[in-house]
Amino acid sequence: MxxxxxxxxxxxxxxxxxxAVYQCDTERCWYVDFAGKVAxxxxxxxxxxxxxxxxIDIEQKLLNTTTDxxxxxxxxxxxxxxxxxxxxxxxxxKELLEGSFVMLELNHIIHDRIYSNPL
Amino acid sequence: xxxxxxxKSLISSDIEILLNQQVKKxxxxxSIYLAMASWCNRNGYDFSSEYFFKQAEEERHHQLKFYxxxxxxxxxxxxxxxxxxxxxxxSFREVFEDALDQEISVTNSxxxxxxxxxxxxxxxxxxxxxxxxxxxxxxxxxARRALELFEVIGEEGTGRWQIDKHVGQIKxxxxx
Numbered sequence: 001m002x003x004x005x006x007x008x009x010x011x012x013x014x015x016x017x018x019x020a021v022y023q024c025d026t027e028r029c030w031y032v033d034f035a036g037k038v039a040x041x042x043x044x045x046x047x048x049x050x051x052x053x054x055x056i057d058i059e060q061k062l063l064n065t066t067t068d069x070x071x072x073x074x075x076x077x078x079x080x081x082x083x084x085x086x087x088x089x090x091x092x093x094k095e096l097l098e099g100s101f102v103m104l105e106l107n108h109i110i111h112d113r114i115y116s117n118p119l
Numbered sequence: 120x121x122x123x124x125x126x127k128s129l130i131s132s133d134i135e136i137l138l139n140q141q142v143k144k145x146x147x148x149x150s151i152y153l154a155m156a157s158w159c160n161r162n163g164y165d166f167s168s169e170y171f172f173k174q175a176e177e178e179r180h181h182q183l184k185f186y187x188x189x190x191x192x193x194x195x196x197x198x199x200x201x202x203x204x205x206x207x208x209x210s211f212r213e214v215f216e217d218a219l220d221q222e223i224s225v226t227n228s229x230x231x232x233x234x235x236x237x238x239x240x241x242x243x244x245x246x247x248x249x250x251x252x253x254x255x256x257x258x259x260x261x262a263r264r265a266l267e268l269f270e271v272i273g274e275e276g277t278g279r280w281q282i283d284k285h286v287g288q289i290k291x292x293x294x295x
Contacts (some may be wrong), residue, residue, distance in 0.1 A: 011120040013120075023120055023123065024122075025120065025121040025123075028121075028123055028126070029123075030123075043123060043124070043127040043128075044195075047195065049130075104123075104124050105121055106122075107122055108122050108124055108125055111122040111125065112122075112125075
């Protein structure tokens with residue numbers, strides 16, 4: 001469990017109706033609040049999560065008419081967390097991650113243009 | 120909010136993907152040259168076989184250069200899967216035609232990465248790529264010169280034997 005004090009150190013990166021991503025500068029990591037849990041990801045694991053989620057072919061799954069359960073297990077090697085998600089949740093998680101990475105990219109541009117260039 | 124992505128890696132994820140693609144391309148080149156060395160050796164073109172063994176070594180060296188650069192910059196270097204290498208050729212000339220095509224495709228690929236770096240103002244990677252651009256001058260020259268030998272010597276009579284002998288002597292020592 002996280003205390004209010006710890007939470008205050010977190011910066012909102014991006015949030016949707018179904019989840020949120022926070023950045024913790026002191027721990028140099030991100031917290032992903034999704035599917036009923038808050039999971040901690042370092043840089044390496046967040047990249048792996050992104051790769052795993054982006055690699056899922058949602059269109060193919062939507063068109064798939066077999067009777068397989070509509071569930072995807074996202075397991076990341078050498079990472080403590082695992083997600084078992086429905087198709088709708090995968091779409092939501094992808095949206096959350098895409099938004100988060102746009103925001104992180106924007107943050108990078110801001111750092112690059114404003115903080116690094118005194119002009 | 121700290122720029123954690125930048126703290127972890129000097130190169131952007133887009134550049135990292137392109138560099139990893141280049142690692143794969145160099146690995147493929149190395150394998151293609153090995154297959155060419157085998158074909159030439161089997162068909163009695165020993166000097167050309169030796170030439171392609173050297174080229175395969177060089178491409179492997181290029182691959183490792185890219186690989187280590189990605190790691191040194193904080194990225195994730197991916198060991199590539201190399202499949203579908205052409206093993207048989209219809210003629211001696213076809214081997215060298217394919218070699219030139221391969222070099223042209225490597226040059227284009229490096230130019231694409233350079234263009235992306237320019238767009239992102241990634242001057243560090245651009246400086247790293249300068250060595251490869253110069254190297255491609257030599258690689259393309261050698262491949263083009265080998266094909267030229269087919270024109271100037273001709274394949275008739277002992278032509279192919281002569282060509283093979285001269286392929287081993289191709290050198291690029293321009294100071295320009």
